[in-house]
Amino acid sequence: MLEYSFTEEQKLLVELVKQIGEEYIKPYALEWDEKEIFDPKPIRALADADLFGIVIPKEYGGLGWGVFELCLAVEKLSYFCAGISTTYAASFLGAYPIILYGTKEQKEKYLPDIAKGKKLCAFALTEPQAGSDAFAIKTTAKKEKDFYVLNGIKQWITNGGIADLYIIVAITDPTKGARGASAFIVEKGDPGFSVGKKEKKLGLKASVTTELFLNECKIPSSRILGKEGMGFIVALRTLDYGRCGVGAQALGISQAAFEASLKYATTRIQFGQPIYNFQAVSHTFAEMATKIEATRALVYNVAKYIDNGAKEISLFSAMSKYYASDMAMWVTERAIQMMGGYGYMRDYPVQKYFRDAKCLQIYEGTNEIQKNIISRDLLKFYKK
Amino acid sequence: MEKIIVSIKGVPKPGTVKVDPETHTLKREDMELILNPYDRYALEMAVSLKERYQTEVTVISMGPLNVIPILKQAYSLGADKLILISDKLFAGSDTLATSYVLAKAIEKLSPFSLILMGVKSMDSETSQVGPETASILNLPSITLVKKIYKEEENWIVIRDTDYGEEELEVKGPFLATISPNLDYLRPPSLKRILKVKNIEPLFWSAKDLKVEEGRVGLKGSPTQVVGVEEKKIEAKGVIIEDEPSVLVEKLLEVLKKKEIIKD
Numbered sequence: 001m002l003e004y005s006f007t008e009e010q011k012l013l014v015e016l017v018k019q020i021g022e023e024y025i026k027p028y029a030l031e032w033d034e035k036e037i038f039d040p041k042p043i044r045a046l047a048d049a050d051l052f053g054i055v056i057p058k059e060y061g062g063l064g065w066g067v068f069e070l071c072l073a074v075e076k077l078s079y080f081c082a083g084i085s086t087t088y089a090a091s092f093l094g095a096y097p098i099i100l101y102g103t104k105e106q107k108e109k110y111l112p113d114i115a116k117g118k119k120l121c122a123f124a125l126t127e128p129q130a131g132s133d134a135f136a137i138k139t140t141a142k143k144e145k146d147f148y149v150l151n152g153i154k155q156w157i158t159n160g161g162i163a164d165l166y167i168i169v170a171i172t173d174p175t176k177g178a179r180g181a182s183a184f185i186v187e188k189g190d191p192g193f194s195v196g197k198k199e200k201k202l203g204l205k206a207s208v209t210t211e212l213f214l215n216e217c218k219i220p221s222s223r224i225l226g227k228e229g230m231g232f233i234v235a236l237r238t239l240d241y242g243r244c245g246v247g248a249q250a251l252g253i254s255q256a257a258f259e260a261s262l263k264y265a266t267t268r269i270q271f272g273q274p275i276y277n278f279q280a281v282s283h284t285f286a287e288m289a290t291k292i293e294a295t296r297a298l299v300y301n302v303a304k305y306i307d308n309g310a311k312e313i314s315l316f317s318a319m320s321k322y323y324a325s326d327m328a329m330w331v332t333e334r335a336i337q338m339m340g341g342y343g344y345m346r347d348y349p350v351q352k353y354f355r356d357a358k359c360l361q362i363y364e365g366t367n368e369i370q371k372n373i374i375s376r377d378l379l380k381f382y383k384k
Numbered sequence: 385m386e387k388i389i390v391s392i393k394g395v396p397k398p399g400t401v402k403v404d405p406e407t408h409t410l411k412r413e414d415m416e417l418i419l420n421p422y423d424r425y426a427l428e429m430a431v432s433l434k435e436r437y438q439t440e441v442t443v444i445s446m447g448p449l450n451v452i453p454i455l456k457q458a459y460s461l462g463a464d465k466l467i468l469i470s471d472k473l474f475a476g477s478d479t480l481a482t483s484y485v486l487a488k489a490i491e492k493l494s495p496f497s498l499i500l501m502g503v504k505s506m507d508s509e510t511s512q513v514g515p516e517t518a519s520i521l522n523l524p525s526i527t528l529v530k531k532i533y534k535e536e537e538n539w540i541v542i543r544d545t546d547y548g549e550e551e552l553e554v555k556g557p558f559l560a561t562i563s564p565n566l567d568y569l570r571p572p573s574l575k576r577i578l579k580v581k582n583i584e585p586l587f588w589s590a591k592d593l594k595v596e597e598g599r600v601g602l603k604g605s606p607t608q609v610v611g612v613e614e615k616k617i618e619a620k621g622v623i624i625e626d627e628p629s630v631l632v633e634k635l636l637e638v639l640k641k642k643e644i645i646k647d
Contacts, residue, residue, distance in 0.1 A: 012577050020571050041568065050574040063574065 001255075002293050004300065010072060013054075017073050020045050021080035029081040032206035033352050036198075038162065039206065042084050046077075047117020055092060055099065060111035066307035067241060071248035071299060078252025082356035083206025085252065087120075089245040090158035090207070093364075094121025096238045097167045097183055101226040106185065110165060122163035123242075124154040124212055125235050132369050134169075134235070135178050139214060141170035146221050148172075148184060150192070150214040158363075160210025161195040164188045167238075168214065169231045181231030185223045192217030203355030239364055240313050243321035244306065246364050247299035250324035250357065254292050257328075257335035257353040258285070264339045275338075284338060288331050295327045315377035322370035325360035332357045385437045385534075386497040386557075388430045391444050391486055391517070392423040392458055394451040395507040407602060408609035409476050410507065413448035419457050422502030425562040428569045430500050431462030433532060439497065440464040444489050446474060446482060452585060459580045460572035466585035467493075473590045476602035479508075483516035485600055488593040490521060498539075499559040503528060511561070518559035526552060529560040 006014070024042040032039055046052060054070050056062025063069075070092060077085040095114050098106055113119040130136040139152025150170055157166070166186040173180035186193055196211030225234050262285055265276040275281050302320040306313050332354040336343035343350045361367045394417030396402075402411040430441045443458040445451050446469040455466040469489050477485065490499060499518070504511040511527070518525030530549075531542040541552045544563045590600065598604055624634050639645045 009578060013574060016572060016574055016577060023571065044568065045571045048570040048573060053575075 002296070006072075010069060013069060014072050014076055016049055017051070017076040020049060020051075021077060025077075025080040025084055029083075029206065030346075030349060030352065032081070032083060033203075034205075034346065036200070036205045038087070038208045040162075042081075043087060043117070043120070046088060050115075050117075051088070052091065052117035053115035056095065056111050056115040057099070057107075060107055060115060062111065062115040066303070067244050068300065068303040068307050071244050071303045074245045074248040075252040075255075075299075078249040079256045080252075081206055082249055082253050082353075082360075083204045085249050086158055086204045086207040086359075087162070089242070089249065090123065091121045091163070092245065093123035093238060093242045094159070094163065094165055094167050096241050097123070097225050097234050098185065100237055100241075101183070101230070101234050103222075105222065106225070110185070114165070119164040120159055120162055121165045121167070122157055122159040123167045123235075123238065124157045125169045126155050126157070127153060128155050132366055135181075135232070137169060137171060137181065139168065139170040140174075141168075141172050141182060141184060143172070143221065144218075147218050148221055148224065150184065150186065150217040150219065152214050154212040154214070156199065156209055156363075157212050158207060158209055160208060160212055161198070162208050166193075166212065167225070167234075168212075169235050170214075172228050172231070176229060178232050179229045181235075182228045183225040183231045183234040184219060185225065186214070186217065186219055190217055190219055202358060203352065204359050236314070240317045241306065243317040243364055243370075244299060244303045246360050247295070247302070247317075247320035247324035250328035250360050251292065251296050251299060253353045253357050253360075254288075254295070254328045254331040257332045257350050257357075258288050258292060260348070260350050260353075261285075261288075261335035261338040261343065264342065268339075281338060284334050288334055291327050291331060295324045299324055312377065312381060315374045315381065318365070318370040318373040318377075321360075321364060322367040322374070325357065325367060328357040328360055329354075385439045386495045387440045387442050387493070388433060388498045388500060389442050389444060389490055389493055389496050390423070390426050390430045390458070390463065390500045391446075391490075391513075392427065392454065392502070393420040393445060393505050393507075394418065394447050394454040395420045395505055401507075403612050407476050408612045409602075413450060415450075417447075417450055417454055419454045420502055420505045420507075422504055422506065422562075422564055424461070424502075424569055425564050425566050426500040426502050427458055427461050427463065428566055429529070429532065429560075429562045430498075431570065433498070434462065434464075437534065442467065442493060442496075444469055444486065444493075446470070446477075446485055446489075455585045456580045456583070457572065459583060460576040461570065462573070462576070466583070467588055468585045469588045469593070471590040471600075473595075473597060473601050476605060477600055478605035478607035479510050479512040479516055480606060481600045481604040483513050483520055484604070485590075485593065485595060486513065486517045487520035488595050489588060490517070492588070492593060495557075497556050498532070499523070499557065501559070501561045503561045503564060514559060514561035521559070524554050524558040525560070526554065526558060527561045528563045530563040530565055532560065 024045045053062035054065050058064035074085050074089050098110050127137050141148045141150045168184045168186045171180055172182040192215045194213045199209040265281050266274050268275045299320045302316045335350045342348055397416040397418045400416050402414050404411045434441050441463045442465040443463040444467045445455055501514040515525045526541050528544040529541050533540050539554050539556055543550050
């Protein structure tokens, strides 16, 4: 693996996540996947390790670090189980709107508990009829004196039911199109808020995905994030920050698939020798390793670019998400192929990596949408 | 509530054990040490009690200087104060001499509410130091504890037994060794890992503890190790070769002969 010049603190962070992975995740990951179990124990461990505080500002009890450090944690966690890293990273997707757009009161109220891992978050934009076409959301928020009353359904929400805080994007003014949406903080116990059944997924089975129902859900008007009409700005900016995390997940999954299949290829004897001796096999590993390294360079650099305060980040975070998830799909598929029948069996983890990687091409904006973002912003970028 | 004291031990990392050829005791100062795994349960219990009752956790460890990283690890797991008890005079101490030194250190830390230890150490497995220390301090000692909580002035303690659980009521301060059957052990905290770089443990020597020299080290140890042998486990394999149908019969015969299966 290419060595990056991490700071002492970054090294300690990665080492700690590795320790948590070894102790709280590795022995159980295949069972969670097989039985579709959400186990709160590794999440508790991540909380006790202060890892929910990575990007929370110091004044609110976090570590005040950036997207890059978050990516390092997510990458290492995904190496052990992408289901757990999905629960973890999705919570940041719910926390970022408060960090980026919260008022001082909102930050004081929510961020310290988020940093401690006492409150898990979720981000709810998608609806049954509004996936890639996010502007087609139908959930409404109507202002009544000091309250907003929310009505609608959110779909495929990671951490549904296990999260304490939900960022809900809803239409406040249907006449204003994309500028008619607003983002709100909904708490688990709010009247009229309920959670649907747990979805059955192809992968990421250790994470929880549900529908959310908002039925005359009444929340104080102080729960709006930013101003009325800023809903999509809040949502899209949050996704700009989050997509690097998907890139980091892709790196962790790919690394795990690469290592598992490499170990197999160097020890599996066919025709009297390890199959790694055959060029068709070893060249595949050469390609895998090169693609992982190249993608890591992209993801790390985009994360650092964001942390350096760059304004035009959408296309780069879209690049890191789309490119890394496609790479992970390719690497995990090849990893199964290198292991043959063993790779296909559910007794070995590479098939899990393959199923987990698939979602990365879909969630937080499909890769097709990422290419829309890149091609759109590319022109903006080069006109300058 | 007064502070909680946890006594921990650095034990050799498996595979790195070195024995002093003269005294037959472990050459602890030359080995890579890890936190005795049983002590992590005592630390977990202490830190969860600290959170519940708003107190502090002082960790003590008797050993050479290479115990310092173990003490720092205890800090990252939630301990507040670290004390290394170290002196050449202590070398070769058996469980009684060790318990005496720990008792002297604990006395110096008075007042305290609880003393917690692991049930035993991975390297010597005696389970003696906890109860012996309590005995020297003239305090109640309860072993294999898995739950501790306060009820008015007294403590309710639940301990594992061979046949189930036992609930006891005890007046503090007391010493408990913690059962390795806790449901959850917290990982180190990142904030504490970053902080501990600049924290050094307090250092207490034999002089600081005003110990009687005759009661510590090899001299003060009634247990003398007269010899240490490496145990080699040799299992001889038997290969039975034949046609599958005959092979099964032969194998059954061997297993029956060894009384692994019955007729």
